Amino acid sequence: MAKWDNMLSMLWMLRSGRKLTAAQIADDLEISVRTVYRYIDALGASGVPVVAESGHDGGIRILDSFKEAPLFFNSVELKALVDAFKFAQGAGYPYTEELEGALKKIENGLHEEQRCDLSSQTSGLDVISPVRPPSGVLLLRDLEQAAKEGRTVCIAYRKENAGQAGERKVDPYGLAYDRNDWYVVAFCHQSQAMRTFRVDRIARLEPTEARFEKPEHFSASAYFRDQSKREREADGPLTVIRIAGEPDTLNAVCRHWHLRHYLTERTDREARFLLDVPTMNKYLPMYLMTFGTAIHIREPLELKRQIQEMACKIAKHYEDNPD
Incomplete structure (x- = not known):
């Protein structure tokens, strides 16, 4: 665990109001007692009133005058906030400027070591944003307000x-x-x-x-x-649909605007859906045909049969009409 993460953990432990010995803190954080005392000095330099009392009833505690702790985040939490901002910006979230301002306030409160660490941790992820008109932000704000x-x-x-x-x-x-x-x-x-x-x-x-x-x-x-469910052809009977393929291909299958609502299980190599038979018969053969040999229908057999028949009809069509 990084230095600042350990210091944050120690601070939250002390905020419980209990006196803790350096040995107790060291055991919990899996660090040395010497390191605990270094962290006490660092927290004190940051304005946190941490005191170490010696003697039988001694221990490490925070003074009662410390009513509210400053807002601390560990390194992973900080990275998650910055990455979330990137996704929000990419989605056209209408309050990205305010979100960016909040992040600036957090970054301004970081130590130089934390800022460098945050920069290195977040430099490997980018979100490519689609081009959106500026008026879209105003519309979203107005609609949300309404x-x-x-x-x-x-x-x-x-x-x-x-x-x-x-x-x-x-x-x-x-x-x-x-x-x-x-x-x-x-x-x-x-x-x-x-x-x-x-x-x-x-x-x-x-x-x-x-x-x-x-x-x-x-x-x-x-x-x-609910809209997707209402657009089903019938209420039942339901059937399990198992589709195998490469991860990227299955991602495309599972993103289908209608089919994704019926996904029940997903692994790297297989996706399972639960769908009523009439809807399956009407929509899936033609849709799944577009993936060609990139997918394999494991079940039901009826769906495999329909796709086979459709493929044969297409092949025969071009055999009979070579030009």
């Missing part, structure tokens, strides 16, 4: 392949980030039903004076899962 306040908004929304954006009023319930895009789940006044809208297709947003009440315990991610 959801928080329960305020109806008027949006100009452009459907896929539509030439012009259409006006509609919606009650935004929540935001979700899915497959590299932001979505708002909202009640649409025009269709009188719940709908999902891709935020990058919203050309304009204007708040109204109308108010709404969001359903209790609403979750955008739960709504996406």
Whole structure:
């Protein structure tokens, strides 16, 4: 464990209010007693009132005047915070500037050794961000604020392949980030039903004076899962689908917008799904055909048979029509 991590652990041990001997601390942290006393000196130099009392009832403790400890993070926690910022920035998170400011405050409170260690630990990970218009950040903030306040908004929304954006009023319930895009789940006044809208297709947003009440315990991610279940062809019977392949290929299979909700088990070389038979028969043969010989259907046999028949029909089609 790094020096600063050990010092942090010792500080939290002492904050319990108990007197601890140097030997107890050394045993817990698996360091020498001599090192414990070096850490006491270092903490004292940092402004932490650590005292070591000798005698039968002596020990190491923190003075009662130390009401609140400064905010400390170990090296892995600091790395995780910086890496999380990179992912948030890559996703187009609308508060990346504020998050970056918070990280700067944390970094300013680090010792030079910690800053160097943090720089070396975080230099090996980058997130390549897709190009997003600056207006997307404002839209996300406005939508989140409207959801928080329960305020109806008027949006100009452009459907896929539509030439012009259409006006509609919606009650935004929540935001979700899915497959590299932001979505708002909202009640649409025009269709009188719940709908999902891709935020990058919203050309304009204007708040109204109308108010709404969001359903209790609403979750955008739960709504996406429920929608996927509703799009199944039938309620049953269910069948286990086992697909084998290389890790990268299985990643692509498991990322499918619909199939991913039915993943029950995943290893490096195999993925298992639980899906109703009618939905499997309607969608999976054609979808899994696109992976060619990169995957192997282990079960059910019916799915393997359907893919075999489809492959034979395609082969025969080109045999009969060579030109």
